[in-house]
Amino acid sequence: MSAETQDSTAESKPETPAAKAEAEAEVKASPAVIQPVKKKRKVAEAAVRMKGVIKRFGVKTAVDDVTLHVKIGAVYGLIGPNGAGKTTTFSMMAGYLKPTQGSLEILGFAPTQVDELRSRIGVLPQDAVLPSNDRVGEFLMHMARLQDIPADKAEDAARTVLAEVDGKDWWAQRCGSLSHGMAKRVALAQALIGEPEVILLDEPTAGLDPKVAFEVRQLIKGRKGRATIIISSHNLQELEEICDGAAILDRGRIVASGSMNELTASSEEVHVKLARGTKTTGAAWMQQVRELQMVKRVEFDDERMDLAMYFERKETDAETVISHVLWILLNAQVKISGVSKGRGLEQRVMDLT
Amino acid sequence: MSALAPTAWARKGKPRVSPLVEIRLIAARELRKSIRSVKGIVLGALTLIGSVVSILICVWIEGGQREKMGAGSTQAYIDLKRAAIEKSTGDANLAAHLATVPTSLLLFLKITIWFGPLLIALLGFDALSGDLQHRSVRFWTVRSRRWSYFVGKFFGLWVLVSLITLALNVIAGSVALGKGYVTGGSLLTFGVQFWLVSLPISATWAAIALFISGLFRTPILGLLTTFGAFFVLWLFGLGGFISRVGDMIESGDAKAMSWYEYIYPNAYDEMLLSSDPRSIVTALGILVGFSVLVIAAGSAVFARKDV
Numbered sequence: 187m188s189a190e191t192q193d194s195t196a197e198s199k200p201e202t203p204a205a206k207a208e209a210e211a212e213v214k215a216s217p218a219v220i221q222p223v224k225k226k227r228k229v230a231e232a233a234v235r236m237k238g239v240i241k242r243f244g245v246k247t248a249v250d251d252v253t254l255h256v257k258i259g260a261v262y263g264l265i266g267p268n269g270a271g272k273t274t275t276f277s278m279m280a281g282y283l284k285p286t287q288g289s290l291e292i293l294g295f296a297p298t299q300v301d302e303l304r305s306r307i308g309v310l311p312q313d314a315v316l317p318s319n320d321r322v323g324e325f326l327m328h329m330a331r332l333q334d335i336p337a338d339k340a341e342d343a344a345r346t347v348l349a350e351v352d353g354k355d356w357w358a359q360r361c362g363s364l365s366h367g368m369a370k371r372v373a374l375a376q377a378l379i380g381e382p383e384v385i386l387l388d389e390p391t392a393g394l395d396p397k398v399a400f401e402v403r404q405l406i407k408g409r410k411g412r413a414t415i416i417i418s419s420h421n422l423q424e425l426e427e428i429c430d431g432a433a434i435l436d437r438g439r440i441v442a443s444g445s446m447n448e449l450t451a452s453s454e455e456v457h458v459k460l461a462r463g464t465k466t467t468g469a470a471w472m473q474q475v476r477e478l479q480m481v482k483r484v485e486f487d488d489e490r491m492d493l494a495m496y497f498e499r500k501e502t503d504a505e506t507v508i509s510h511v512l513w514i515l516l517n518a519q520v521k522i523s524g525v526s527k528g529r530g531l532e533q534r535v536m537d538l539t
Numbered sequence: 540m541s542a543l544a545p546t547a548w549a550r551k552g553k554p555r556v557s558p559l560v561e562i563r564l565i566a567a568r569e570l571r572k573s574i575r576s577v578k579g580i581v582l583g584a585l586t587l588i589g590s591v592v593s594i595l596i597c598v599w600i601e602g603g604q605r606e607k608m609g610a611g612s613t614q615a616y617i618d619l620k621r622a623a624i625e626k627s628t629g630d631a632n633l634a635a636h637l638a639t640v641p642t643s644l645l646l647f648l649k650i651t652i653w654f655g656p657l658l659i660a661l662l663g664f665d666a667l668s669g670d671l672q673h674r675s676v677r678f679w680t681v682r683s684r685r686w687s688y689f690v691g692k693f694f695g696l697w698v699l700v701s702l703i704t705l706a707l708n709v710i711a712g713s714v715a716l717g718k719g720y721v722t723g724g725s726l727l728t729f730g731v732q733f734w735l736v737s738l739p740i741s742a743t744w745a746a747i748a749l750f751i752s753g754l755f756r757t758p759i760l761g762l763l764t765t766f767g768a769f770f771v772l773w774l775f776g777l778g779g780f781i782s783r784v785g786d787m788i789e790s791g792d793a794k795a796m797s798w799y800e801y802i803y804p805n806a807y808d809e810m811l812l813s814s815d816p817r818s819i820v821t822a823l824g825i826l827v828g829f830s831v832l833v834i835a836a837g838s839a840v841f842a843r844k845d846v
């Protein structure tokens with residue numbers, strides 16, 4: 187585990203009160219995206235706040251002492267391999283499961299306080315089957331009615347979200363007759379009814395074909411700034427693309443959390459992938475790269491042909507480092523396969539789990 | 540930006556969805572679901588066929604009895620019945636009351652009450668366990684109180700059974716009327732009374748079925764357990780009945796129900812049909828109390844359940 191990883195782990199499991207304050211996985215949001223809060227409504231400091239949450243199933247501990255703080259307006263990812271505890275964490279946020287220990291609040295309320303949250307939270311469960319005998323329209327209208335939307339507005343609300351998921355032609359279809367992709371989008375539509383302030387999405391693109399998955403991603407991106415979105419997913423590229431921040435879970439514990447920039451170290455390292463066969467030993471360009479003042483350390487991975495340059499984010503930025511390094515490499519006629527800021531979320535997760 | 544940006548209807552003060560509204564919405568949907576499902580259609584069709592066969596048997600029995608007693612008309616049959624009952628009980632008022640009860644419809648009521656638990660078990664075993672198995676329940680638990688969901692499901696099941704029972708009574712009454720065994724007036728009086736008698740009894744069975752359904756994620760386990768529980772309750776009723784018949788043969792006196800017979804919901808039909816208002820109120824109180832208790836326990840268990 188790298189030093190950076192250890193730091194991030196410490197963030198999720200702070201030792202001192204001061205460290206705790208700094209350490210919670212916070213993602214800053216633009217003030218413009220914060221929903222106006224009515225006078226009578228309880229003012230929430232965070233969209234989601236979990237403190238020391240433990241969930242046990244018999245002797246098995248699925249989630250172990252998770253502390254998480256997601257700011258209002260953020261798009262936040264829950265990442266981890268199978269069995270890491272992300273769906274359990276998600277299910278506790280949605281109120282499906284009750285924590286064995288610890289506290290959990292959504293917009294300042296326990297997830298089981300349905301009356302306070304019904305119109306403020308939308309949830310896409312991963313594997314919940316739509317009621318097969320219900321028609322899509324009446325299912326969405328039923329959900330809208332239960333969500334505090336008056337009868338005369340429920341149809342508009344339902345039709346609007348159905349159109350948003352590109353399913354306006356499915357209104358009269360039975361849920362049981364929908365394909366997997368269509369059902370997923372209807373389930374997504376019910377999560378979006380009534381402009382909820384917090385949207386929880388569990389594997390929103392799992393099992394979808396690439397085109398539909400792309401459309402769903404665009405849809406989620408479209409909600410950015412209008413709601414706090416929490417996504418649990420295996421799809422790391424997707425999360426890297428959509429999320430502002432994330433928590434990486436492994437065996438029930440948060441092993442790293444922070445903004446996406448922090449997790450991918452995109453503001454601290456640059457990677458250049460060289461073409462196979464490029465000679466590196468004793469190469470003059472390598473020495474030139476090492477001598478760059480802005481670069482603190484250079485590593486080369488023979489196997490992956492990966493040239494990594496580490497720098498201090500306070501002193502320079504990734505773009506400047508890339509420009510200088512590429513200048514040297516191109517002058518030396520080195521063939522380049524790719525350039526990236528940071529090590530990528532996938533690599534980060536591989537390192538940590 | 541959506542046309543449904545946060546607006547007054549969604550954001551003002553306290554949410555307006557009261558538990559009663561939740562229960563109504565969930566019960567209405569449950570009813571709609573049951574009527575549309577293959578299971579609902581098949582069970583409905585079988586029940587209607589069964590009811591036609593049952594009422595034909597009932598009128599055949601009444602016809603045989605009339606012939607045996609030599610009653611030429613309905614009035615003559617009532618008079619003969621009254622005399623026979625008064626002779627055996629010595630109670631003229633009770634005899635007058637019981638003699639007017641249409642025999643075929645009373646028999647039909649007994650049959651519907653006896654088969655009622657079977658219908659309720661088959662209709663209700665997956666009311667909750669099916670939703671738990673497929674996790675469909677997750678769409679509801681973020682939008683409705685758990686107890687409202689449970690109670691809504693109960694009412695959905697109970698109203699469905701009540702509507703089926705009403706349809707059966709209409710069929711039975713029509714057959715009896717067509718046969719000339721009952722007049723329009725007495726059909727209206729007794730038909731409605733018999734249907735009303737079946738309501739608190741079916742409510743109790745429905746509450747038990749739903750309670751059991753909420754305990755399982757696998758519907759077949761729910762079904763087997765419901766059958767098991769109903770069978771045990773039936774044994775209580777049967778045991779009490781056999782004991783009373785034995786006592787009557789031995790001593791010649793009809794004894795009161797044993798304590799354990801009160802556990803069997805069907806045992807209250809005679810109390811509910813009684814001419815004594817105290818008996819009716821007592822039976823109603825026990826059945827409603829029992830139903831409320833089971834629903835409260837079921838809701839509490841469901842509210843604490845991980846879904």
